[in-house]
Amino acid sequence: MSLDLQVNASLKPFNSFGVDVKASLFAQAHSDADVREALLCAVEHQLPLLVIGGGSNLLLTGDVSALVLRMASRGIRLLEDDGDRVIVEAEAGEVWHAFVLWTLEQGLSGLENLSLIPGTVGAAPMQNIGAYGIEIKDVFVGLTALDRQTGELREFSLAECNFAYRDSLFKQQAGRWLILRVRFALSRATRLHLEYGPVRQRLAEQGIEQPTASDVSRAISSIRSEKLPDPAVLGNAGSFFKNPLVSAAQADELKLAHPGLIGYPQADGQVKLAAGWLIEAAGWKGFREADAGVHRLQSLVLVNHGSATGLELLALAQRIQADIQQRFAVQLEMEPNVY
Numbered sequence: 235m236s237l238d239l240q241v242n243a244s245l246k247p248f249n250s251f252g253v254d255v256k257a258s259l260f261a262q263a264h265s266d267a268d269v270r271e272a273l274l275c276a277v278e279h280q281l282p283l284l285v286i287g288g289g290s291n292l293l294l295t296g297d298v299s300a301l302v303l304r305m306a307s308r309g310i311r312l313l314e315d316d317g318d319r320v321i322v323e324a325e326a327g328e329v330w331h332a333f334v335l336w337t338l339e340q341g342l343s344g345l346e347n348l349s350l351i352p353g354t355v356g357a358a359p360m361q362n363i364g365a366y367g368i369e370i371k372d373v374f375v376g377l378t379a380l381d382r383q384t385g386e387l388r389e390f391s392l393a394e395c396n397f398a399y400r401d402s403l404f405k406q407q408a409g410r411w412l413i414l415r416v417r418f419a420l421s422r423a424t425r426l427h428l429e430y431g432p433v434r435q436r437l438a439e440q441g442i443e444q445p446t447a448s449d450v451s452r453a454i455s456s457i458r459s460e461k462l463p464d465p466a467v468l469g470n471a472g473s474f475f476k477n478p479l480v481s482a483a484q485a486d487e488l489k490l491a492h493p494g495l496i497g498y499p500q501a502d503g504q505v506k507l508a509a510g511w512l513i514e515a516a517g518w519k520g521f522r523e524a525d526a527g528v529h530r531l532q533s534l535v536l537v538n539h540g541s542a543t544g545l546e547l548l549a550l551a552q553r554i555q556a557d558i559q560q561r562f563a564v565q566l567e568m569e570p571n572v573y
Contacts, residue, residue, distance in 0.1 A: 237261050237271045239301075248304055249289035250352060252469035253544045257284075257302040264306050264327070266414060269380060276301040283382070284573065285412055287354030288329065290471055291361060293551075293570045295544035305356050310336060313417065321375055323417045326356025330363075334451065337420055343447035344373045344420040347427055350455040352465065352472060356413040360404045361569070362397045366430045366454055371397035375417040382410055399506075400476050400569060408571075426450055432457055461532050469538030470529065474551060475509045475566045488562060509566055510534040512558050526550045548572060 243260035246252055258281055263269045276283040284300040286292060307327035314321040320342055324333050330353050334345045347368040351358075359377055362370050374397070377390050388411075396403040404411050424447055428434050436453040437445050445453075463470055477498075480488075485505035489495045492515065496508035510533045513519065519533040525542035527550070529535040536547055555566045 237263075237268055237275065239275065243302075245289075245294060245298065245302065248286060248302075249292045249294055250465035250469065250471050251293060251538050251542075251544070251547065252465070253294045253538065253542070253547075255294045255297050255544065257298045257300065259301040260304070261301065262304045262306040264308070266307075266380070268307075269303070269305075269412060269414070270385070272301060272303045273382065273385070282409075287326065287357035288352055290352035290465065291357060291570050293471065293544050293547060293568075293572045295548055295572060298573060305354060307414070309415075312340075318422050320420050320422060321417055322420055323415055324355040325415050326354060326413050328355040330354055330358055337418075338448045338451055341422055342420040343422075343424050343426070344418065346447040346451040347433075347454060349451040350458045355416050359395060359397075359402055359413060359416055361400050362402050364400070365458075366433055367427045369397070369399075371395070373418045373420065375419045377416040378414045379404070379411040380414060382412055387414075399479070462535060463529055463532075463537060468529075469542075470535050471570045473509075473534040473569055474536045475513070475534060475554075476569055477506045477509045478512075478564050478566060479504045479506050480564060481505070484563070488564075492562075507564065512562055512564060512566070513554060516554075516557050516561055518554055518557070521550075523550065528554075544572075 238261060240260040242256050244254060245257050246254040259279060261272055263272060273283060279301065282300045284298060284302045286302060286304050305327040307325040309325040310328060311323045312320060313323050322337060331350050333355055334349050337345050347366040348363060351363055351365060358370050374392050379388055379390060381388055404413060426445060433453055436457055437449060442449050462472060482503055482505055485497045496511045497505040499505055513533040518528045520530040521528045524546065525539040526546040527537050527539055529537050536551060551568055558564055558566050
């Protein structure tokens with residue numbers, strides 16, 4: 235047996251909220267063989283298998299009666315290169331931001347807008363992570379996943395992943411597919427996406443008129459660093475709520491009552507509202523009760539000031555949801571997976 239099983243292991247180092255709970259069993263998978271062994275161990279111990287990556291999209295509300303498997307596989311490969319379009323494959327356990335920086339070092343563009351997003355490569359397609367006008371689906375080619383029901387490997391194309399806003403087939407069928415590696419189509423030519431004002435503004439402030447992909451990455455990293463707390467300093471899971479989608483008619487009504495409301499029209503006719511604006515307008519920004527709170531600079535971020543439990547953080551999130559529903563008739567959806 236190559237899998238190192240730990241009994242009653244603390245998960246505090248493995249979730250970015252820093253919530254101190256224990257797992258019945260814990261192991262780290264460095265290979266496909268480790269993954270298969272973990273599946274067998276879970277069956278032998280009559281425990282469910284909970285797979286995690288960087289723990290940056292988790293809210294643990296109590297001890298976990300499961301075999302918690304952290305994906306720790308490493309490896310990045312160039313699969314195709316026609317001089318412009320380059321297909322890159324990365325193992326699920328690769329740290330996302332480190333992977334983005336590696337692609338930039340190779341002279342490849344496409345992931346720069348997704349710089350400094352916490353988590354791992356394998357977790358990225360689950361949420362269809364996105365930032366500053368780009369989502370995973372825009373650069374995605376395919377992935378390899380293990381079907382936990384049959385033990386078979388399956389290749390997924392872009393169309394088969396059912397990507398949507400912070401959603402995918404793998405989130406919809408939670409617990410079935412275990413992502414092993416992911417493939418991206420990147421470019422040696424610079425094709426930048428600078429539609430979001432803060433990025434252009436930051437580049438202008440830096441005196442950069444003809445930015446490279448690396449310039450955009452550094453600009454976005456600096457913006458994110460100013461807005462979002464470092465989990466190593468202040469426990470958090472990044473943006474805690476999705477930006478809600480409402481009908482154009484509802485958005486118009488809300489803007490009449492709240493002229494400062496921020497909304498982004500979508501291609502399907504709906505309007506995506508800025509959840510952070512709603513939460514701040516309701517007075518939650520900087521709120522703190524014991525060690526559970528809302529970040530003082532970014533109202534989308536719930537924080538653990540030290541010893542907050544997952545239940546305390548969840549209760550705060552639910553209070554915010556209820557308040558936003560009452561004030562604006564808008565339902566906020568949580569981004570992190572709650573266990």
